[in-house]
Amino acid sequence: MAFYGGIISYDVHTYWNNNNEEERQFAFELREKILKEFASEIEAGDIRVHKFWDKPIGPHPINMFEIDFKSPEIFAKVVPFYQLNHGPLSVLIHPRSGQGSLIDHTKYALWLGHKVRLDTSRLE
Helix, strand or coil: CCCHHHCHHHHHHHEEEECCCHHHHHHHHHHHHHHHHHHHHHHHHCEEEECCCCCCCCCCEEEEEEECCCCCHHHHHHHHHHHHCCCCCEEEEEEEEECCCHHCCCCCCCCEECCCCCCCCHHH
């Protein structure tokens, strides 16, 4: 099975405010929970879990970590997991559509929690 509309993959960015130690700890624990919950998918290379950024990077104006995946089957597991477990954190779920980073991070984006204003000047 393929994604609708030629979507290639999805990225999930989980944000926290580094000035709030409780949020930072929650984000760290959520990342650890992902590593355990999806260990077999990570081991198989179906999900990639990226580093914990304690500073803004790219278009992301606050701290975050990212995961990505390339299959609708993983989407069907990851998105409900995030819906039930993101707690106080903001989460950006966006496709890689092949139509450019700007449209993927804005028009095609899904949000859980509060929407974070991205620095779109850094997107093509």
